[in-house]
Amino acid sequence: MMDIDELKKICREIRKDIINMTADAASGHPGGSLSAVELMAGLFYTQMKVDPENPDMEDRDRFVLSKGHAAPCYYAVLGEMGFFDKAEFKNFRQLHSILQGHPDAKKVPGIDASTGSLGQGISIAVGMALGAKAQKKDIKVYALLGDGELQEGQVWEACMAAANYHLDNLTIIIDNNGLQIDGANDQVMSLGDLSYKFKAFGFQVLELPDGNNLEEVLAAYSISTMEGKPKCILAHTVKGKGISFMENQVGWHGKAPNEEERQQALKELEA
Amino acid sequence: MSELKAIRVAYGEALASLGEENEKVVVLDADLAHATMTATFGSKFPERFFNAGIAEANMVDMSAGLSTMGYIPFCSTFAIFGAGRAYEQVRNGVAYPNFNVKLGMTHSGITLGEDGGSHQAIEDMALMRVIPGMTVVVPCDANETRRAVKAVADMKGPAYLRLARLPSPVFEEDMPFEIGKANVLKEGTEAVVFACGIMVATALECAKRLESEGISITVVNMHTIKPIDQDCILKYASGCNHVITVEEHSTIGGLGDAVGEVLLNNKCNVSFKKIGVEDRFGQSGKPEDLLEEYGLSEKQVYNQIKGVLNR
Numbered sequence: 105m106m107d108i109d110e111l112k113k114i115c116r117e118i119r120k121d122i123i124n125m126t127a128d129a130a131s132g133h134p135g136g137s138l139s140a141v142e143l144m145a146g147l148f149y150t151q152m153k154v155d156p157e158n159p160d161m162e163d164r165d166r167f168v169l170s171k172g173h174a175a176p177c178y179y180a181v182l183g184e185m186g187f188f189d190k191a192e193f194k195n196f197r198q199l200h201s202i203l204q205g206h207p208d209a210k211k212v213p214g215i216d217a218s219t220g221s222l223g224q225g226i227s228i229a230v231g232m233a234l235g236a237k238a239q240k241k242d243i244k245v246y247a248l249l250g251d252g253e254l255q256e257g258q259v260w261e262a263c264m265a266a267a268n269y270h271l272d273n274l275t276i277i278i279d280n281n282g283l284q285i286d287g288a289n290d291q292v293m294s295l296g297d298l299s300y301k302f303k304a305f306g307f308q309v310l311e312l313p314d315g316n317n318l319e320e321v322l323a324a325y326s327i328s329t330m331e332g333k334p335k336c337i338l339a340h341t342v343k344g345k346g347i348s349f350m351e352n353q354v355g356w357h358g359k360a361p362n363e364e365e366r367q368q369a370l371k372e373l374e375a
Numbered sequence: 376m377s378e379l380k381a382i383r384v385a386y387g388e389a390l391a392s393l394g395e396e397n398e399k400v401v402v403l404d405a406d407l408a409h410a411t412m413t414a415t416f417g418s419k420f421p422e423r424f425f426n427a428g429i430a431e432a433n434m435v436d437m438s439a440g441l442s443t444m445g446y447i448p449f450c451s452t453f454a455i456f457g458a459g460r461a462y463e464q465v466r467n468g469v470a471y472p473n474f475n476v477k478l479g480m481t482h483s484g485i486t487l488g489e490d491g492g493s494h495q496a497i498e499d500m501a502l503m504r505v506i507p508g509m510t511v512v513v514p515c516d517a518n519e520t521r522r523a524v525k526a527v528a529d530m531k532g533p534a535y536l537r538l539a540r541l542p543s544p545v546f547e548e549d550m551p552f553e554i555g556k557a558n559v560l561k562e563g564t565e566a567v568v569f570a571c572g573i574m575v576a577t578a579l580e581c582a583k584r585l586e587s588e589g590i591s592i593t594v595v596n597m598h599t600i601k602p603i604d605q606d607c608i609l610k611y612a613s614g615c616n617h618v619i620t621v622e623e624h625s626t627i628g629g630l631g632d633a634v635g636e637v638l639l640n641n642k643c644n645v646s647f648k649k650i651g652v653e654d655r656f657g658q659s660g661k662p663e664d665l666l667e668e669y670g671l672s673e674k675q676v677y678n679q680i681k682g683v684l685n686r
Contacts, residue, residue: 166443168440208471208472209443209472210472210473216443217439217440217443217468217472218467218468218471218472220467221463221467221468223432224432224436224463224464224467224468227432227433227435227436227437227439227440227464227468228436228437228439228440228443228468229440230433230436230437230440231436231437231438231439231440231441231442231443231444231448232440232441232443232444233440234425234437234440234441235440235441235443235444235445235446236444238401238422238423238444238446239444239445257432258430258432258433258436258464261427261428261430261432261433262433262436262437264428264430264433265427265428265430265433265437268428269425
């Protein structure tokens with residue numbers, strides 16, 4: 105397995121990519137991309153059976169970014185791993201770019217589902233896990249969801265199905281940063297006791313006090329799934345993690361840094 | 376056309392026989408398997424049948440996921456839920472990535488009957504037709520349904536099948552079926568009628584009656600609403616003065632508008648009449664009473680065609 109210090113360095117590069125992508129595009133979602141860095145990088149670099157040289161490799165593991173607006177983080181991970189040329193980052197959100205505002209499976213090597221409309225990705229992942237099971241294949245399926253996304257009723261339809269079909273090849277990861285566009289989750293629509301809810305829906309739940317702590321994240325990934333149960337990693341994270349003026353600021357959900365803010369952010373990441 | 380058979384029954388049988396030929400075919404339903412008739416497949420291939428429960432949004436996106444694993448999912452519920460409630464799942468989960476999912480939606484139109492307007496999809500063709508890359512097929516009888524199921528399974532990409540509930544006439548002659556290629560059932564000179572679904576039989580009966588009165592019209596079975604058979608429309612529209620469409624669907628956005636767009640885009644100088652549900656919701660009633668109420672009984676269609684011809 106990859107050295108953890110090495111992976112921490114990569115996470116720093118991914119954060120820089122996120123800042124540069126959104127700054128270059130003058131649009132995009134830095135906050136929820138930055139909160140998901142360790143969750144996504146930890147997964148792709150240490151857990152998933154994927155091959156950047158052969159993105160359509162048969163029997164590869166699958167990942168669905170259900171919170172599709174964290175596309176900058178997804179693209180940064182895939183780019184750093186070599187699924188496509190990092191020069192593409194400059195084209196993020198531009199006309200004819202493979203890097204659309206939200207992930208487009210038709211365009212990007214390594215992306216298996218088009219997401220962005222919240223609540224749908226988890227259902228697609230359930231379908232993938234169901235398909236893998238039906239073929240008796242050792243394929244693991246992962247979906248990353250936002251916490252605000254859990255307000256979509258479809259998420260709970262999907263959870264019900266995941267437990268019903270005993271999808272122990274499915275892991276859903278909740279990037280629980282506590283903020284959504286209009287404010288704190290609790291101000292907009294309280295999510296209640298999420299751990300209890302996922303348990304009640306039939307998931308094996310692992311709660312991470314700090315989902316931006318790589319050691320914690322990797323430990324959670326290494327715990328094997330209980331037979332017959334889908335797994336939920338409920339990770340408490342910090343929106344805007346790593347950039348002092350973005351951390352826990354709801355305003356950075358869908359706002360890009362200007363040039364001055366970009367330089368400030370990059371400086372902090374170099375420190 | 377003496378035998379009666381429901382299109383949805385033929386759908387269930389077609390899925391079951393397709394399941395035998397192709398092990399990649401899987402079927403999903405949302406607790407209506409005995410109404411959509413996907414249970415016919417489910418009882419034969421339980422390991423390839425997934426009941427999603429009453430959760431249409433999740434069902435459609437699960438189908439999307441299954442298609443990425445190499446399966447050909449047929450996803451079924453009532454048209455009102457499949458095209459309506461799960462519209463955005465069809466649009467973004469299935470069609471946007473061009474996934475190979477087939478939507479076989481039953482109980483379309485007012486002939487769903489007694490359950491009433493809440494359940495009668497009169498706008499599903501319109502909703503599906505405007506989605507880029509979506510194929511929309513409306514079989515006219517049980518035999519065509521079998522062929523349509525096979526044809527959409529053989530093509531790559533998303534397709535919507537609009538399937539009626541009630542027993543309806545089965546055409547004696549087996550028609551050829553090719554997606555996007557209309558079937559001309561009767562050639563005539565004074566007008567051309569484009570019909571789809573259960574209204575094809577109605578249109579043909581009207582044409583026979585008119586023929587006996589010395590009025591000759593063409594009847595076309597326009598089983599594919601998208602891609603629409605432009606060549607056929609232009610060929611027959613240019614050969615006569617009147618174009619008429621008949622559908623068990625709103626006159627807004629369905630077959631009528633699909634044909635009308637072709638006529639307008641090609642500057643066809645013909646009279647044009649859309650027969651269908653006139654911008655109002657359905658209601659409870661016996662299917663035959665509903666057809667009468669909404670102007671789609673054989674007699675009413677006949678009168679409307681005659682009115683257009685001014686005869």
